[in-house]
Every structure is written in structure tokens, then in C-alpha cells.
Amino acid sequence: MPLLRNYVGGHWIETETRFDDINPVDGSVVAQVCEAGQAVVDKAVSAAKAALAAGWGTTTVDARARALRQIADGIERRFDAFVAAEIADTGKDATHARTIDIPRAIANFRAFADQIATAHGDCFQSTTPDGLGALNYTINKPLGVVAVISPWNLPLLLLTWKVAPALACGNAVIAKPSEETPYSATLLAEVIDEIGLPPGVFNLVHGFGPDSAGGFLSTHAGVDAVTFTGASATGSAIMRGAAQTVKPISFELGGKNASLIFADADFDEAVAGTLRSVFSNCGQVCLCTERVYVERPIFEKFVHAFKLRAEQIRVGSPYEQGVGMGPLISKEHRAKVLSYFDLAVAEGARVVTGGSVPVFGDARDQGCFVSPTIWTGLSADARCMQEEIFGPVCHIAPFDTEEDAVTAANNTQYGLATALWTTDLKRAHRLAPRMESGIVWVNTWFLRDLRTPFGGVKLSGIGREGGRHSLAFYSEPTNICIKL
Numbered sequence: 001m002p003l004l005r006n007y008v009g010g011h012w013i014e015t016e017t018r019f020d021d022i023n024p025v026d027g028s029v030v031a032q033v034c035e036a037g038q039a040v041v042d043k044a045v046s047a048a049k050a051a052l053a054a055g056w057g058t059t060t061v062d063a064r065a066r067a068l069r070q071i072a073d074g075i076e077r078r079f080d081a082f083v084a085a086e087i088a089d090t091g092k093d094a095t096h097a098r099t100i101d102i103p104r105a106i107a108n109f110r111a112f113a114d115q116i117a118t119a120h121g122d123c124f125q126s127t128t129p130d131g132l133g134a135l136n137y138t139i140n141k142p143l144g145v146v147a148v149i150s151p152w153n154l155p156l157l158l159l160t161w162k163v164a165p166a167l168a169c170g171n172a173v174i175a176k177p178s179e180e181t182p183y184s185a186t187l188l189a190e191v192i193d194e195i196g197l198p199p200g201v202f203n204l205v206h207g208f209g210p211d212s213a214g215g216f217l218s219t220h221a222g223v224d225a226v227t228f229t230g231a232s233a234t235g236s237a238i239m240r241g242a243a244q245t246v247k248p249i250s251f252e253l254g255g256k257n258a259s260l261i262f263a264d265a266d267f268d269e270a271v272a273g274t275l276r277s278v279f280s281n282c283g284q285v286c287l288c289t290e291r292v293y294v295e296r297p298i299f300e301k302f303v304h305a306f307k308l309r310a311e312q313i314r315v316g317s318p319y320e321q322g323v324g325m326g327p328l329i330s331k332e333h334r335a336k337v338l339s340y341f342d343l344a345v346a347e348g349a350r351v352v353t354g355g356s357v358p359v360f361g362d363a364r365d366q367g368c369f370v371s372p373t374i375w376t377g378l379s380a381d382a383r384c385m386q387e388e389i390f391g392p393v394c395h396i397a398p399f400d401t402e403e404d405a406v407t408a409a410n411n412t413q414y415g416l417a418t419a420l421w422t423t424d425l426k427r428a429h430r431l432a433p434r435m436e437s438g439i440v441w442v443n444t445w446f447l448r449d450l451r452t453p454f455g456g457v458k459l460s461g462i463g464r465e466g467g468r469h470s471l472a473f474y475s476e477p478t479n480i481c482i483k484l
């Protein structure tokens with residue numbers, strides 16, 4: 001049985017308190033994980049500070065960009081091991097892990113190597129009363145010790161989306177992956193160890209949230225900034241903890257995303273794209289669509305086609321050929337999703353398909369599976385229409401006018417991503433700016449350019465990451481004004 005250890009100051013640290021890393025396909029134990037308590041977190045903070053004092057923050061941009069590329073190459077060399085670790089922890093379908101999770105982690109390091117290599121500060125020539133002027137220019141320094149707290153749905157992708165720019169900007173990082181998915185992060189620490197990044201520049205601590213590694217980190221006086229992806233309620237708790245020492249925070253939180261499908265959309269593309277946006281990764285992506293609104297003339301046709309396609313998704317183990325959807329992450333999360341399946345019926349939903357737990361007659365019955373689920377008939381204020389469920393489920397409702405569609409899409413406390421499906425580009429341009437969300441996709445979903453601003457409004461987050469937006473968060477500008 002593998003033992004997943006903490007990585008602090010260039011050393012692997014075992015602890016006596018351990019927890020199980022569970023495979024949600026069949027409930028088997030993948031690994032034992034060493035939980036970091038306060039003492040290990042304190043050590044990680046000291047190691048990170050020592051790395052900064054030893055000069056990591058002032059290394060050349062070239063050296064940092066080179067280190068990031070070496071990490072990317074190191075992940076690529078062990079590609080299959082990373083895929084296997086991600087699948088073992090999450091049960092996600094192999095195609096997702098092979099084509100999205102691990103390639104994106106590699107791309108994150110390369111993208112921020114490029115970003116930092118081409119980053120520049122501001123420069124202003126200012127006028128002064130004596131006519132001689134002044135020169136203002138900015139230099140960017142690291143924030144210091146950055147805590148990266150990440151979730152389980154896209155484990156390595158989301159961890160590296162923060163670790164890469166934080167390192168690029170010269171910070172020392174303490175990463176805490178979700179307790180549900182500690183494996184790929186441990187492999188990342190191995191790669192970082194192999195490439196010889198100076199001790200303490202990257203540290204990894206395992207554990208849970210409150211009263212464990214996550215809580216100790218986000219409230220630690222020695223941590224200079226916290227970046228977090230996960231549930232909005234957790235973001236709120238972390239914000240309270242970080243407030244004591246007024247730490248900068250960057251949050252990517254939940255979503256209750258809408259897709260608007262107009263009658264002029266390419267029907268097959270809209271069905272296929274929406275299918276992906278609802279059921280990818282078993283619906284466990286903050287960008288996933290949970291509310292689908294379809295223009296009335298094509299509503300019945302859409303529901304019919306969508307149901308047929310959803311019923312064709314093969315649910316099962318990622319180790320089987322042709323499986324398109326794996327289990328949810330855990331028994332606990334499945335209980336939450338199933339509670340919404342019950343609630344939807346109580347709130348008056350018609351279950352178009354799904355709403356149940358598939359029975360396999362083998363070890364998978366010990367896993368965390370649910371069926372792809374579609375509802376219609378809920379009212380706009382039903383809890384199932386307002387709360388993030390984070391499972392393979394959506395509600396489909398008709399709309400009559402553009403105005404109705406905009407009102408329906410924005411009728412949520414969240415504001416992460418919206419998808420518009422229309423071949424009328426004037427309509428797309430007209431509506432996209434009216435969406436109360438950080439991201440609007442037109443005739444696509446989850447198409448990412450890592451230079452673009454990524455993040456949400458309302459309950460969906462604070463700040464933007466991606467490209468120069470990440471660099472802005474992970475660095476502290478100093479303006480230098482020279483009187484000429």
C-alpha cells in the first residue's frame with residue numbers, strides 16, 4: 001500500500017496520523033496519507049520563508065521559466081503514472097484524465113513559463129512643474145509564502161493552475177490538495193524534487209480543512225496570501241480565517257451555470273456541447289451547466305434528443321473500454337447529490353431520465369455512482385434551481401423571448417460561466433455582455449485559452465486568474481518614481 005507523505009523543505013515527512021485515500025469506483029483503499037498537523041504546517045512555513053531568504057524570489061526570470069518548463073517535462077515523462085494516480089483517486093473516465101487533466105497540468109507550467117518570460121511592468125513619463133519631468137516605473141516582487149488550497153474535481157489541473165504562476169512570480173508555495181485526491185499532488189512533489197528546485201520553494205502538506213492542514217495554513221500568520229478553488233461556503237470560511245492577518249485572497253468558487261439554446265442554433269452541436277457541459281467529469285466541474293434554457297419552438301425536440309444522448313452515456317469503471325462517466329468523488333458527495341434527486345421530486349420535477357443509482361452486481365456497487373439525470377418542470381426559485389449540486393444533472397426549461405432568457409440565466413447568486421448557443425452573431429454580441437458571469441462561451445463550452453481572465457462574479461469568486469491576471473495576483477508591484 002503506497003504511503004503518501006508530506007514534502008517540506010526538500011524532505012519527505014511521515015506523520016503518525018494517517019487517513020485513507022479511497023477509490024470511489026469500488027471503495028477500495030488506494031493509499032495511506034500522512035496528515036500534516038500544526039507542527040508540519042509550521043515547518044512548511046519556515047521552510048518556505050527560508051527559501052525566499054535564500055534568494056528564490058530574486059532569481060532571474062529565465063531561471064524561474066526554466067524551472068517551470070522542467071516541471072512540465074517531468075510530468076510529461078511520467079504521464080501514465082499521473083493519469084493512473086488521478087484515476088485511482090477520482091474514478092474519472094480515462095479519456096478525461098488523459099486528454100484534459102494531465103495535459104492541462106503540463107500546459108499550466110508551460111503557459112506561465114511563457115507569461116513570466118514576456119511579462120513587463122508599467123512605465124510612465126510624468127510632467128512636473130519645473131518642466132524636467134519624472135520617470136515612473138514598476139517592478140514586481142513576489143508576495144512571499146503562498147498557500148494553495150485545491151479541490152478534488154480536477155485535482156492536478158487546479159493545483160498547478162495556481163502553483164505554476166505562484167512559482168513563476170518568485171513565491172514560495174505550500175500546496176494542500178484535497179484530502180480526497182492527494183496522489184497526483186504527491187507525484188508532482190516527486191517531480192519537483194527530481195528537478196532540484198531549491199528546498200522550501202515548493203512544499204506539500206496533506207490533510208483536511210478546519211482543525212487540519214487547510215485551516216492551519218489559511219490562518220497562519222506566516223502565510224502571505226491564500227489562493228483557493230472549491231465550494232463557496234468554504235471560500236467564505238477561509239476568508240474569515242485569512243481576515244485576521246489581512247491576507248490577499250484569490251477565490252474560484254461554485255457555479256449554477258446556465259446554457260441558453262436558441263432555435264437558430266446548430267441543433268446537433270448544441271445537443272452535443274450541452275451534453276458535455278452537463279455530464280463531463282460526472283458533472284463535477286464548477287463550469288458545468290446545471291440549468292438549460294431552450295427556446296420554445298425547439299424545446300420538446302431538444303429534451304427528446306438530450307434524453308436519448310444522456311441515456312447512451314456508459315457509466316462504469318474508468319478501467320473499462322468505452323466508459324464515458326465514472327462515479328462521484330465520495331459516498332458523502334453522493335449522499336448530497338442523491339438528496340437533491342429526492343428534493344427535485346418533492347419540488348415538483350418531472351424526471352426525464354436518471355434520478356437513481358445504477359446497479360452493477362459487482363464491486364462497483366460499493367462505489368459512488370449515480371445515473372445521468374435530467375429534470376423538467378421546476379419553478380425558478382426551487383432549491384434545485386438555485387443551489388450548486390455538482391453532479392451529472394440538469395434541469396431544462398423553455399423560454400419565449402431573449403429578455404426571458406437573460407432574466408432566467410441571471411436568476412442565481414452564482415456567476416461563473418454561461419453558454420450561448422445561436423448562429424445569430426448579432427444576438428450573441430448583444431447578449432454576452434448582459435450575462436452576470438465571469439465567462440461567456442458562444443457555441444462552445446470549456447474552451448480555454450490560458451491567457452484569458454478566468455473567474456466568477458457574485459458567489460462564484462473573487463479576482464481573476466489566467467495569463468497576466470494570475471501574475472498580477474501573485475506579485476506585489478512597487479512603483480519607483482525618479483525625478484529627472
Ligand SMILES: NC(=O)C1=CN([C@@H]2O[C@H](COP(=O)(O)OP(=O)(O)OC[C@H]3O[C@@H](n4cnc5c(N)ncnc54)[C@H](O)[C@@H]3O)[C@@H](O)[C@H]2O)C=CC1
Nearest residue numbers: 150151177178208209210214215230231234253254286390
Ligand atoms: N470548484 C468547485 O466549485 C467545487 C465545488 N465543490 C462543492 O463543494 C462541496 C463540498 O466539497 P468539499 O470537498 O468539502 O470541497 P471544499 O471546497 O470544502 O474543499 C476544497 C478544499 O478546501 C479545503 N478546505 C475545506 N475547508 C477548509 C477550511 N475551513 N480552511 C481551509 N481549507 C479548507 C479542503 O480540504 C480541500 O482541499 C461539494 O459537494 C461540491 O458541491 C467541491 C469541489 C470543487
Ligand SMILES: O=C(O)/C=C/C=C(\O)C(=O)O
Nearest residue numbers: 153229252285286287448
Ligand atoms: O481552469 C480551468 O480551466 C478550469 C477550472 C475549473 C474549476 O475551477 C473547477 O471546476 O473548480
